[in-house]
Amino acid sequence: MFSYIVRRLGATVVVMAVVAFIVFSLLYLTPGDPAAVIAGDVATDDDIKRIRQSLGLDQPFIVRFGTWVWSLFHGDLGISIFTNLPVTKLIAQRVEPTISLTICTLIVAIITSVPLGAIAAARAESKTDRAIMGFSVLGFSLPVFVLAYLLILLFSLQLQILPVQGYRPIADGIWPWLKHLILPSLALGTVYAALITRITRASVLDVLAQDYIRTAQAKGLAEHNILIHHALKNAAIPIITIIGIGIGLLISGAVVTETVFAIPGIGRLTVDAILRRDYPVIQGVILIFSATYVIINLLIDLSYVFFDPRIRY
Amino acid sequence: MNIVRRSFLQIAAPVGLAISVGFFTPAAEAQAQKTLKFIAQADLRILDPIATTAYITRNHGYMVYDTLFAMDSKFEIKPQMVDKFTVSADKKTYTFTLRDGLKFHDGAPVRSADVIASLDRWAKRDGLGQKLADATESWSATNDKTFVLKLKKPFAFVLDALGKPSSNVPFIMPERIAKTDAFTNITDPTGSGPFKMLKDEWVPGSKVIYVKNKDYVPRKEAPSWASGGKVVKVDRVEWLYIPDSATAANAISNGEADWWEQMPPDLIPLLAKNKSVKVDNIDPLGSMGMIRFNFLHAPFNNEKMRRAVAMVLNQQDYVLGIAGNPKNGKPCASYFTCDTPLASTVGSTLLTGKRDFDAAKALIKESGYKGEKIVIISATDQPIVQSQSLLTTELLRKLGLNVELQAGDWGTLITRRTSKEPVDKGGWSIFHTWLVGPDLLNPAVNFAIRGNGDKAWFGWPTDPKLESLREAFFEAPNAAAAKKAAEAVQARAFEFLPYVPTAQFILPTAYRTNLSGIIVAPMAFLWNVEKK
Numbered sequence: 087m088f089s090y091i092v093r094r095l096g097a098t099v100v101v102m103a104v105v106a107f108i109v110f111s112l113l114y115l116t117p118g119d120p121a122a123v124i125a126g127d128v129a130t131d132d133d134i135k136r137i138r139q140s141l142g143l144d145q146p147f148i149v150r151f152g153t154w155v156w157s158l159f160h161g162d163l164g165i166s167i168f169t170n171l172p173v174t175k176l177i178a179q180r181v182e183p184t185i186s187l188t189i190c191t192l193i194v195a196i197i198t199s200v201p202l203g204a205i206a207a208a209r210a211e212s213k214t215d216r217a218i219m220g221f222s223v224l225g226f227s228l229p230v231f232v233l234a235y236l237l238i239l240l241f242s243l244q245l246q247i248l249p250v251q252g253y254r255p256i257a258d259g260i261w262p263w264l265k266h267l268i269l270p271s272l273a274l275g276t277v278y279a280a281l282i283t284r285i286t287r288a289s290v291l292d293v294l295a296q297d298y299i300r301t302a303q304a305k306g307l308a309e310h311n312i313l314i315h316h317a318l319k320n321a322a323i324p325i326i327t328i329i330g331i332g333i334g335l336l337i338s339g340a341v342v343t344e345t346v347f348a349i350p351g352i353g354r355l356t357v358d359a360i361l362r363r364d365y366p367v368i369q370g371v372i373l374i375f376s377a378t379y380v381i382i383n384l385l386i387d388l389s390y391v392f393f394d395p396r397i398r399y
Numbered sequence: 400m401n402i403v404r405r406s407f408l409q410i411a412a413p414v415g416l417a418i419s420v421g422f423f424t425p426a427a428e429a430q431a432q433k434t435l436k437f438i439a440q441a442d443l444r445i446l447d448p449i450a451t452t453a454y455i456t457r458n459h460g461y462m463v464y465d466t467l468f469a470m471d472s473k474f475e476i477k478p479q480m481v482d483k484f485t486v487s488a489d490k491k492t493y494t495f496t497l498r499d500g501l502k503f504h505d506g507a508p509v510r511s512a513d514v515i516a517s518l519d520r521w522a523k524r525d526g527l528g529q530k531l532a533d534a535t536e537s538w539s540a541t542n543d544k545t546f547v548l549k550l551k552k553p554f555a556f557v558l559d560a561l562g563k564p565s566s567n568v569p570f571i572m573p574e575r576i577a578k579t580d581a582f583t584n585i586t587d588p589t590g591s592g593p594f595k596m597l598k599d600e601w602v603p604g605s606k607v608i609y610v611k612n613k614d615y616v617p618r619k620e621a622p623s624w625a626s627g628g629k630v631v632k633v634d635r636v637e638w639l640y641i642p643d644s645a646t647a648a649n650a651i652s653n654g655e656a657d658w659w660e661q662m663p664p665d666l667i668p669l670l671a672k673n674k675s676v677k678v679d680n681i682d683p684l685g686s687m688g689m690i691r692f693n694f695l696h697a698p699f700n701n702e703k704m705r706r707a708v709a710m711v712l713n714q715q716d717y718v719l720g721i722a723g724n725p726k727n728g729k730p731c732a733s734y735f736t737c738d739t740p741l742a743s744t745v746g747s748t749l750l751t752g753k754r755d756f757d758a759a760k761a762l763i764k765e766s767g768y769k770g771e772k773i774v775i776i777s778a779t780d781q782p783i784v785q786s787q788s789l790l791t792t793e794l795l796r797k798l799g800l801n802v803e804l805q806a807g808d809w810g811t812l813i814t815r816r817t818s819k820e821p822v823d824k825g826g827w828s829i830f831h832t833w834l835v836g837p838d839l840l841n842p843a844v845n846f847a848i849r850g851n852g853d854k855a856w857f858g859w860p861t862d863p864k865l866e867s868l869r870e871a872f873f874e875a876p877n878a879a880a881a882k883k884a885a886e887a888v889q890a891r892a893f894e895f896l897p898y899v900p901t902a903q904f905i906l907p908t909a910y911r912t913n914l915s916g917i918i919v920a921p922m923a924f925l926w927n928v929e930k931k
Contacts, residue, residue, distance in 0.1 A: 117807075119814040124445060124584070126452035127813070127832055128566055128846060130854060133524070134817060136582040137450075168444040169603045170586040179602050238649055250649040251641060253605075348641045348650075350605035358604045361780065362444065363810050 087391075090399035091384070098380040105376040106158070109369055110151050118363040119143070120167045141167055154369065163373070164366030166359075173370035176355060183253045184351040187274070187343070188336045190267045192329070194275030195282055200318075200325065202279075203286020208313050210291060218283065225280025234273040234346040241269060251348035266349075274343045278332055285328045289321035296320075322393040330386035334379045433634040435914075435930055437923075438647050438659040440906075442640040443607050446596075447585040449524050452566035454835065458922055461625065462609050462636075463504070464570035464590035467495065467514065468562030469625035472683070472919070474740055474840070476562035477626040479618065480509065480571060480591075490553035491536075497544045500616040503573050504595045511540035516577035518561075518569055523581035525567040526846050530873065531560040555875060556843055563844065564625055564921065565837035593617070593629040593926050594636060607638040609925075622918050622927045629926040632916065636925055651676055651909055657930060658914060660923045661906040663782065664723035670909050678909045684736050684836025684921045685728070688721055688787050688901035689847065693828050694860040696821045698773065698800075703766035705896040707759040709749045711794060717902035720786040721833075728904030734848055734889045736836040737903050740878075741885040746893035750900070759798055773802040774822040775829045778809040787831035787901055816857040830857070831901070837921050841881070842872040842888045847898050860897045 121138040163173035206218040341353035359367035441455040448460035501509035522528035534554035594609035617628040692699035714730035722728035731737035732747035777788035795802040820826040850862030875881035
């Protein structure tokens with residue numbers, strides 16, 4: 087197991103190096119010039135040229151790439167071209183909102199979807215099953231921003247019990263923190279819950295058809311006991327896999343939710359940086375994303391051991 | 400049983416208290432009444448108002464910096480940091496004395512050396528500043544509070560330059576910061592203005608925090624645009640960036656924000672229903688949209704082609720396209736902001752006369768147009784640009800021109816417009832943008848009207864006649880002569896068409912009715928605003 091982990095971590099470095107090179111090359115080829123963005127609408131060619139020189143953007147590709155890699159080796163992700171703040175600081179500012187949103191969304195999604203999926207499987211082809219699957223289809227079909235606005239309309243504007251937008255750090259108190267996350271988590275979690283519900287149902291249905299389940303039923307075990315202790319645990323691997331992939335997607339893909347609720351998360355940082363061609367920020371964020379994906383995948387693989395003793399590394 | 404219950408209460412009471420404190424009484428909420436939550440027009444990314452002309456950075460500049468002079472609502476330049484000044488009889492020497500009690504946010508007094516360094520840096524970037532620098536023989540400090548400007552020859556726009564209201568504004572910074580290269584962003588927001596920025600609390604893309612500068616000594620006069628007493632009546636300003644306009648509207652409806660600087664016109668009906676919110680037009684000048692041509696390549700290097708477009712363009716369409724409602728805009732057939740002293744209709748019949756497609760088509764034929772592809776570059780993330788682009792594309796199609804609309808994002812547009820290549824090599828024929836009223840007040844600040852070729856704004860028009868008329872404006876000895884000179888510039892501009900003005904429009908503002916003291920001005924100033 088230890089050597090497996092070391093091998094996977096070693097592979098992470100290779101993956102990140104490849105990602106770094108591809109991202110840098112793509113940004114180099116992408117149309118756009120941060121110097122023009124900095125100069126503003128009222129600028130001349132000369133202004134832009136001078137700014138480009140001052141930022142080192144007139145250097146050849148290999149020099150810029152080399153400088154960036156050298157800085158990386160020194161633990162420096164660079165400085166934002168626009169804000170002049172270190173990229174690490176910009177990312178650090180966004181980590182808490184992103185992790186908070188991810189965790190709350192996961193909680194919302196898992197506590198609703200796993201029981202619903204299991205119940206749907208246990209009551210396959212019944213009205214309950216159809217109702218749950220109907221919810222699942224609705225969850226998939228409803229765009230996040232539509233659900234977000236509906237939730238805002240009801241809970242913020244009509245009932246006035248939850249805020250429309252913004253994020254408060256947990257240091258400001260649990261309730262201010264939580265109340266700013268309830269609606270975003272519900273909006274984002276619904277799609278995710280729909281996905282996990284379907285996977286859970288399919289997976290549990292598959293397990294319920296196994297011989298050992300029939301044996302358990304023949305032994306007279308209670309239905310809920312069979313479902314929770316025998317079926318669900320053995321159906322866990324695909325569910326865990328989809329949850330793990332979802333964590334990665336949530337971290338990088340919550341842009342719409344972050345925009346609608348004005349949450350300063352990593353997704354919005356990435357989009358803003360792309361729109362204004364803030365190369366160091368884009369490169370830094372993508373590196374962090376790739377590392378996060380690889381590590382989450384590693385953790386998922388390792389978790390299989392606990393759910394299925396037959397798996398060994 | 401009692402013992403058990405007492406024990407339970409002994410444990411539960413402090414835990415409950417701790418939880419409820421954590422849940423319900425964060426310190427920041429208790430101070431909400433003294434915090435002004437302001438939804439800004441854009442995200443503040445760059446702190447240096449000299450390195451960029453972005454309006455959001457200019458507005459940030461007004462928060463943390465002060466200026467020597469400032470323009471008031473009558474377009475007069477009034478002393479701001481300056482206490483008194485004298486002009487020599489030959490109009491070649493200006494002597495300025497700073498007000499008492501001016502201090503930077505770090506506690507250091509504002510000195511003549513700070514002023515001179517700041518103006519030196521500003522003059523390297525700003526068009527009018529460069530003009531002043533050309534006329535300047537020297538700046539010198541007599542002492543810490545008095546400094547002298549010596550000119551090579553009389554220059555009538557000294558005060559206009561020092562009181563320039565829009566980008567780039569000659570803000571005064573500490574000398575140690577103002578010594579930074581004019582093309583390198585400064586990162587230290589220390590100024591002497593009415594607010595201090597808390598840089599550690601700045602979250603780019605989300606919020607900027609300012610607090611009242613308690614050391615600031617306001618002038619005694621009433622505030623008027625950027626001039627007069629800048630009395631801060633709140634303790635703290637949270638300058639929010641909310642990218643989604645529906646969310647911003649909901650935030651102001653719900654009382655989570657106090658003031659939304661610029662709202663899209665389509666949301667006016669929604670907010671107008673809320674009795675706690677006032678939708679208002681507080682910008683007396685508005686902004687001007689424009690069509691900018693590429694003068695380096697066919698077909699718009701031909702004056703007849705430009706005239707053909709202007710002959711059929713209906714400004715009212717652009718008013719509706721941009722502002723959505725005729726109440727929020729109007730046609731303005733002037734190269735200088737309508738409703739300002741130098742605005743006029745001289746030479747404007749091309750825009751105000753009959754919209755004659757037949758005559759325009761005849762002019763196109765006369766120009767020798769051979770069906771060359773016209774590329775309009777647009778930005779879908781900028782509604783004002785995109786709406787104008789769609790209208791112009793349709794207009795050119797009606798004229799039978801071979802036009803292609805290529806829409807990307809704003810970052811792509813402003814990069815692509817720097818290309819001098821023909822359209823088949825990534826160049827462009829037309830782009831649209833807009834400028835705020837103060838940037839178009841006269842030929843001195845209207846940079847888009849210039850015809851100085853390679854050194855001109857993107858599009859690079861060359862017209863020595865326009866340039867010489869602009870130079871004549873600087874030589875005007877008095878206001879009447881300046882007005883005549885500006886009219887001559889405009890008359891030539893309507894012949895040459897460096898750009899076509901499309902519409903004058905206002906983006907309304909929305910604020911909670913518990914706010915008072917909002918200053919009517921071409922930009923949002925946050926002093927004098929009181930929250931009850």
